[in-house]
Amino acid sequence: MDKLNIVGKSSFRVDGIDKISGRSIYPQDIKLKEMFHAVTLRSTVPHATFTLNTEKASKMSGVVKIFTAHDVTGKNEHGVLFKDHQVFMDRKINRIGDPLALVVAETLKEAKVAMKEIEVLYNELPGVFCPLEAMNEDAPKIHGDSNIIANMKLEKGTVDFSKCDVVVENTFKVPMVEHAFLQPESAVSYIEDDKLVVISSTQYPHWDRFELSLALGLKEENIKVLNAAVGGAFGGREDITSQIHVALATKTLKKPVKITYGREESFLAHSKRHPMTIRMKIGALKDGKITAMKNEILADSGAYASWAPSVLRKAMTHSTGPYEIENVKVNAKSVYTNNPFTGAMRGFGATQVAVGYEQIIDQLAEELGISTYEIREKNILRIGSKTGTSQTMYNSVPVDRCLEAVKKEMEIIKKKPVNKDMLTGYGIALSIYGTGYGNGFPDVSSNIAKINSDGKIEIFSGFTEVGQGAKTVMAQIASEVFNTSSSNIIINCEDTDKVPDSGTAAASRQTYNTGNAVKKSCEKLKDIILNLAQKELGLNNNIGLEVKDELVYLRTLPSMEITFKDLFSKYKDELSSKGKFVAQTTQMDDLSQGAPYWPYGFNALGVKVEIDPATGRINVVDGVFAQDVGRAINPRLVEGQMDGGFVMGLGYALYEDINLVDGEIKNRKFSSYIIPTAKDMPTLKKIIIEDPEETGPFGAKGIGESVTIPAAPAILNAIYDASKVRFTKLPVTPIEFMKKFGNKYD
Amino acid sequence: MMKKLNFVVNNRKYSIEVDPRKTLLDVLREDLKLTGTKKGCGSGECGACTVVIDGQNVNSCMVFALDMEGKEVITIEGLAPKSGEIHPIQQAFVDHGAIQCGFCSPGMIMSTSAILEKHEKPTEEQIREGISGNLCRCTGYVKIVDAIQSLAENK
Numbered sequence: 001m002d003k004l005n006i007v008g009k010s011s012f013r014v015d016g017i018d019k020i021s022g023r024s025i026y027p028q029d030i031k032l033k034e035m036f037h038a039v040t041l042r043s044t045v046p047h048a049t050f051t052l053n054t055e056k057a058s059k060m061s062g063v064v065k066i067f068t069a070h071d072v073t074g075k076n077e078h079g080v081l082f083k084d085h086q087v088f089m090d091r092k093i094n095r096i097g098d099p100l101a102l103v104v105a106e107t108l109k110e111a112k113v114a115m116k117e118i119e120v121l122y123n124e125l126p127g128v129f130c131p132l133e134a135m136n137e138d139a140p141k142i143h144g145d146s147n148i149i150a151n152m153k154l155e156k157g158t159v160d161f162s163k164c165d166v167v168v169e170n171t172f173k174v175p176m177v178e179h180a181f182l183q184p185e186s187a188v189s190y191i192e193d194d195k196l197v198v199i200s201s202t203q204y205p206h207w208d209r210f211e212l213s214l215a216l217g218l219k220e221e222n223i224k225v226l227n228a229a230v231g232g233a234f235g236g237r238e239d240i241t242s243q244i245h246v247a248l249a250t251k252t253l254k255k256p257v258k259i260t261y262g263r264e265e266s267f268l269a270h271s272k273r274h275p276m277t278i279r280m281k282i283g284a285l286k287d288g289k290i291t292a293m294k295n296e297i298l299a300d301s302g303a304y305a306s307w308a309p310s311v312l313r314k315a316m317t318h319s320t321g322p323y324e325i326e327n328v329k330v331n332a333k334s335v336y337t338n339n340p341f342t343g344a345m346r347g348f349g350a351t352q353v354a355v356g357y358e359q360i361i362d363q364l365a366e367e368l369g370i371s372t373y374e375i376r377e378k379n380i381l382r383i384g385s386k387t388g389t390s391q392t393m394y395n396s397v398p399v400d401r402c403l404e405a406v407k408k409e410m411e412i413i414k415k416k417p418v419n420k421d422m423l424t425g426y427g428i429a430l431s432i433y434g435t436g437y438g439n440g441f442p443d444v445s446s447n448i449a450k451i452n453s454d455g456k457i458e459i460f461s462g463f464t465e466v467g468q469g470a471k472t473v474m475a476q477i478a479s480e481v482f483n484t485s486s487s488n489i490i491i492n493c494e495d496t497d498k499v500p501d502s503g504t505a506a507a508s509r510q511t512y513n514t515g516n517a518v519k520k521s522c523e524k525l526k527d528i529i530l531n532l533a534q535k536e537l538g539l540n541n542n543i544g545l546e547v548k549d550e551l552v553y554l555r556t557l558p559s560m561e562i563t564f565k566d567l568f569s570k571y572k573d574e575l576s577s578k579g580k581f582v583a584q585t586t587q588m589d590d591l592s593q594g595a596p597y598w599p600y601g602f603n604a605l606g607v608k609v610e611i612d613p614a615t616g617r618i619n620v621v622d623g624v625f626a627q628d629v630g631r632a633i634n635p636r637l638v639e640g641q642m643d644g645g646f647v648m649g650l651g652y653a654l655y656e657d658i659n660l661v662d663g664e665i666k667n668r669k670f671s672s673y674i675i676p677t678a679k680d681m682p683t684l685k686k687i688i689i690e691d692p693e694e695t696g697p698f699g700a701k702g703i704g705e706s707v708t709i710p711a712a713p714a715i716l717n718a719i720y721d722a723s724k725v726r727f728t729k730l731p732v733t734p735i736e737f738m739k740k741f742g743n744k745y746d
Numbered sequence: 747m748m749k750k751l752n753f754v755v756n757n758r759k760y761s762i763e764v765d766p767r768k769t770l771l772d773v774l775r776e777d778l779k780l781t782g783t784k785k786g787c788g789s790g791e792c793g794a795c796t797v798v799i800d801g802q803n804v805n806s807c808m809v810f811a812l813d814m815e816g817k818e819v820i821t822i823e824g825l826a827p828k829s830g831e832i833h834p835i836q837q838a839f840v841d842h843g844a845i846q847c848g849f850c851s852p853g854m855i856m857s858t859s860a861i862l863e864k865h866e867k868p869t870e871e872q873i874r875e876g877i878s879g880n881l882c883r884c885t886g887y888v889k890i891v892d893a894i895q896s897l898a899e900n901k
Binding site for chain 1: 773778780781783785786787788791792794806822823840843845846848849850851857880881882885887889890891
């Protein structure tokens, strides 16, 4: 590959100055003239039929209109895979937090006061809150006549544990957790030139437009979605929350309307991470080679499917970890209950199963009497290996390099002094993450590259900047092609009227998919520019023509040059190029064999924990994280993802758990739902492993999901090392730790 | 009933009528249109609304606006010495990649301002303690701590 000038440099974020100066606009910052405010009435029981009486409330001071299911102008439904959500419930409530009505008033206070006067008469139905019970024939049904949303199997070879020398099994339970992005949901809508405009913070503006069109009964071309600044997402902004409500109110009332959730409503409104029960059995030969694995996964999807089949597919196909295992059998089920609904969250099923496979492989090593490194070295995927779905790993499989880097650094960490009052332990974990929607779904990203009248390069693509740095990465890719500073690239990604669909900012697919589309369109535009320059400069061909800082010059005679601006003045309409990228995956067969995702990203993590034996308080005090990135477009952004992904996994391991009582979230505040603070984050050495992916833009892979996966299992392995107690249920709070360890201490 | 409030925000004197039940945060965002200060929880648990009041970092959602009578408030919009300029703290956050989604950034930067006012050269522990009331879900706090340390070193 040619020398890279911009890719690989830690360019400053293109949205940095706006964000540090308070100028970035999130929807809650928007105030329009004559704008109404709306609040959502939500169910307070998990399973019921109901009647509403809005008569008194609708006569309250300032109330403009109270919307219910009767007022939905299109289809009263939405949902990413199945349309099982309703805009407003019309018959049956399926969870606490289901939307019943929207009160629109002149002021927020008036809307809130009026909402209290709506009478809701519930006729409660028996609920089901345990996914195992939900599969019983006589269990209350949430939607239709079965609560089973998906029941998948994977089979490779023949699993026969009698042929193994050592067999280990265990059951792991991972909790429901919350995205806890700092910006609560908010949306503003208004009418502009007969077009309905919706401003929100979303992971996928084009999808929102589609859902809006169905629910409102409007054509997509009559709706414009503007993506404001997005204050974190992590999967929690994929399902519709307030967007249809606010748009319906504007469509009906012909006035601007705003909805902003408070923190507690945010907990109620969006999806959660699937809690799962994961039963694993693994067998190896004496020499440490793993030959068989059998896994059973049961996931609670709560009241709505959201991404359940896709999350389950990812969990199932990733449950063998970054290991080559000849014989595999997996069964995975996802069911409806009356719990809060679960959907996409960083890692998307791959995070949950790693808690299992990375602990059970440590158990296996202990049984075999070999080190936790040796068992991994013997079984990891390498070039030519086949995954559990029999997909061939043909390039960029640096699991060995990740593991080696962590091993080396952990030797240094182990030599550091230990606190004698504490139990000290060390643990490692590896992980695998397959990019994209997967399973043959046409995973498309598009981009249009243009030269504008100032001679600047403009990028038009509907990707989303959720904080990960996508705008900066796309600018760097374009600037690399055009040999100019990334600050010279103008990024357009927020307005569905101006930019083509580039899929969701999820599944670590933006850098890879949209990055490829941006690169392709820019390369095509560069070719167009060179050909036009040849014509203008009167050259025989375009050999030796080069672009730099928005001009074209002849390398053998640099005084022969023409600026992009001059080209624009003559060839305006020709200076535009489209790029499209579709990821190459295949639909798996009935036994889940196939090539469901591409590319795969890997990592290795080592941590040191200290546990206070008297209180059970666990601190992660040191760590080393080696992350495969293909190629780092922007190393500082990569490190930012590694830090952030790690700490989210740390919260998963030690603190976070949605506390449910009969479907009700009891901890809907940051004082009761604990996420890590600055005092919980250890020193973390980050090592970026580059092994360019042939199909990636400049060799890059996405890493946003991958980075959170190894944290929890590495911490749990370290807790075991320190205490000799194997924790299979997350989170390991001090109370949970002392329940199991307390006797030993006494 | 509205009540009179006289206070200074970002070196500008205000004499306004406010609803006595309104928090400082709501008055800043709604009445003064200073939306750089963010509302992440409204109950003093996330720190996104941090402003500096007479040198102290305070969750502006936890104080009534009327209690600001005669006080001096600095928000993210008023941190830089001149409008349109960047304060060294803000520059350090950009330089160290201490920003991701940006929603916690204004509050985090205001807490940093208070830390640096309190401590001549804050230690890493003092920095972590000083921002422990500011939640961030994106960065793992690492690059934020790096940015603040760089300021401490350059002091």
